[in-house]
Amino acid sequence: MSSSPSFADVQGAARRLDGVAVRTPLLENARVNARLGGRLFVKAECLQRTGSFKLRGAYNFLSLMSEAERARGVVGWSSGNHAQGLAEAARLMGVKATIVMPADAPAMKIANTRASGAEVVLHDRVKESREEIGMGIAQRTGATVVPPYDHPWILTGQGTAGLELVEQATALGVTLDAVAAPCSGGGLATGIALAVKGLSPSTSVHAGEPAGFDDLARSLAAGTKQKNDKLSGSICDALLAPTPGDVTFPLARALLGPGLVVSDDEVLDAMEVAFREFKIVVEPGGAVALAAALTGKLPVKDRAVAVVCSGGNVDHATYARALARAAA
């Protein structure tokens, strides 16, 4: 693979993921369409193995490693979806995985990562650097570090969701005016942009971010990488990367339209619509693109628009907050 990832690399990833990743459905709802005055399609990537798109990039990465590298294992750090996706990709390929996770991560996420057979190394989020611990493991064992987003193999793997999405819309006779996906470090959004632009150059592609963590939206507007002021404080726990990636940002500049920024309340409302109308469980970070479409920040009126709901790993208490936003 060349250093600048291409549409052909996404197609290659799709061949590797065939029969492994779930071809998640593209859902539509007549009532939502009537309310928005257009056609809104939801790519239900929360139904992916491990409950998020992260399996796609991790599995593609592991597939492109050499046999000798795979024999020495992989290491990653994550408190959330990348941990589970990487652990499951490693299990599917028979590769040993070590995942560095904060000791105060939700018990379920740690248990899920272990259930995929990964060794979980817990660290103190305040006193210890997970990068240092992970790099130390890699140096000691010869394991390969699998990054969460800023790598061509990762982002082209995530882009396979975009290939499917356009193929599924085309099968319905629909040419999409716009596509939007949630964005943290930009792996999913840029991978999807590569796929969508390759199949449908006239379709605009947008990244959604939570308010206060809109580093990509501001970076796109400024033309240079911007940082978030905060490292925590959004309900969207999966979307808190501090700045765009070195690999993802040039792609974002070349391929993405203006960023979409939504509030926590708009995210909770979108989760409730996903529950009530689409019958899918979407986590806060997975709902930002849907929130942009429902609030009109990404216009749907007289258009055909697809949004990726990228994950569904949400705890009961947060979900109850979303349900409480509307009367049943």
Next chain:
Amino acid sequence: MSSSPSFADVQGAARRLDGVAVRTPLLENARVNARLGGRLFVKAECLQRTGSFKLRGAYNFLSLMSEAERARGVVGWSSGNHAQGLAEAARLMGVKATIVMPADAPAMKIANTRASGAEVVLHDRVKESREEIGMGIAQRTGATVVPPYDHPWILTGQGTAGLELVEQATALGVTLDAVAAPCSGGGLATGIALAVKGLSPSTSVHAGEPAGFDDLARSLAAGTKQKNDKLSGSICDALLAPTPGDVTFPLARALLGPGLVVSDDEVLDAMEVAFREFKIVVEPGGAVALAAALTGKLPVKDRAVAVVCSGGNVDHATYARALARAAA
């Protein structure tokens, strides 16, 4: 169509529904499989248009009516999923629909039925007979009554979910040992049995029911139609038909294995597993077959089993009860 519906009739329904009904995904979860010691597949029919399988049978029925009949409209009575499925099928075919609903039905269900363009006639559940009101409308207007389950065109339409399910399992290289579906009047279960037995005669097919409303399970055991003692009192509001249908019961006797009966608590637990592991929203009545598999009443160990999660139209309060059953 002959009076005794056949596998070929399900295939015919599938042709009519092609491009209309969502081909809902067949989901699998590695953790659930590991826990059960086998392979459990979930047919996510809650992702169907209107949030339940009911669109399939209603659309098939309307497709088989004559043009002259369709011009006079259709009438039905239902407080739940049949109302929404029939109203949407009528909208899709440009047919006028009148739905008799109890005045105390959840406001959302009435609103959803109206959103599909149906005329809703509200009745007093205690003082008035919805059948009489519906039949009166049919006689006055010449509209055709569309029954909720006890008709060959309805049950063969519902059976298309079973065709898809077996085709999807076959594409994964899997021969199913057993299939189970929720059961009220038996339209879904018998339709699915026709489809499954036509494609895979060795697969056993079972109907799931809530405890206290297990008229079909007892009828199958007795060999004659049995009645439920109660008309209400289960969390499974969609599964309260008092007795098997005249069309469905002979099919059930010929095609179904022993019935599966689950408690309200087992249903709530299954809804929570659907939320946490499968990321789909399932209503109580839609979760009975899943509950049977998770509790071992429908054994999964060393087998391949598919269950239909037949609907997702659940209010917030009931859903919150399910989430409260397990710590996040």
